[in-house]
Amino acid sequence: DIQMTQSPSSLSASVGDRVTITCRASQNVSNFLAWFQQKPGTAPKSLIYAASSLQSGVPSKFSGSGSGTDFSLTISSLQPEDFATYYCQQYNSYPLTFGGGTKVEIK
Amino acid sequence: QVQLVQSGAEVKKPGASVKVSCKASGYTFTTYGISWVRQAPGQGLEWMGWITTQNGNTNYAQNLQGRVTMTADTSTNTAYMELRSLRSDDTAVYYCARVLWGALNFWGQGTLVTVSS
Numbered sequence: 001d002i003q004m005t006q007s008p009s010s011l012s013a014s015v016g017d018r019v020t021i022t023c024r025a026s027q028n029v030s031n032f033l034a035w036f037q038q039k040p041g042t043a044p045k046s047l048i049y050a051a052s053s054l055q056s057g058v059p060s061k062f063s064g065s066g067s068g069t070d071f072s073l074t075i076s077s078l079q080p081e082d083f084a085t086y087y088c089q090q091y092n093s094y095p096l097t098f099g100g101g102t103k104v105e106i107k
Numbered sequence: 108q109v110q111l112v113q114s115g116a117e118v119k120k121p122g123a124s125v126k127v128s129c130k131a132s133g134y135t136f137t138t139y140g141i142s143w144v145r146q147a148p149g150q151g152l153e154w155m156g157w158i159t160t161q162n163g164n165t166n167y168a169q170n171l172q173g174r175v176t177m178t179a180d181t182s183t184n185t186a187y188m189e190l191r192s193l194r195s196d197d198t199a200v201y202y203c204a205r206v207l208w209g210a211l212n213f214w215g216q217g218t219l220v221t222v223s224s
Binding site: 032034036042043044045046049050055087089091092094095096097098099100101 | 157204216
């Protein structure tokens with residue numbers, strides 16, 4: 001199975017900050033990488049697919065980059081509604097696997 | 108608009124089975140697959156498997172093989188996930204998600220399954 005490692009596991013940031021979360025795959029997953037946002041008590045929301053393509057309706061302050069084994073999610077200017085847990089997931093091969101999550105908290 | 112509406116919360120005893128439904132609307136059901144993902148309390152996301160709604164082909168996570176069955180009813184645009192021989196560590200929120208080319212792009216609201224004696 002492909003292991004997905006996210007870092008950091010949590011971070012504290014202020015409104016307006018630029019935040020970057022990284023995700024590393026244990027094997028090459030090409031660009032078959034997605035990012036999700038989850039707020040407490042709610043279902044995950046799809047943000048990015050194919051490493052850098054924004055899902056319909058997702059604001060452009062979210063961006064993704066990377067290919068192969070190293071990926072990142074950047075939030076350009078953190079807003080109160082962005083405080084949540086973020087997960088990466090590879091869909092290059094079965095079983096699909098998720099990173100452990102990064103909790104973004106208010107400083 | 109796209110909706111995936113899941114069935115309500117369940118409480119089951121160890122050894123029992125549970126069947127969760129996921130009713131799709133707002134898109135052509137057979138254009139997308141359906142994946143199932145679960146999340147134990149306070150934990151991360153675990154992929155369980157997926158079904159191709161066009162022909163019913165499935166792919167299950169190895170650790171659930173033999174206990175899980177995913178089906179899709181194209182007459183009602185509803186996907187189902189049945190998990191048998193439930194254990195306490197199956198307690199989780201179960202999500203269905205729409206899939207295109209492997210990417211999960213829309214999620215149901217989740218169904219809490221509690222396994223307790």
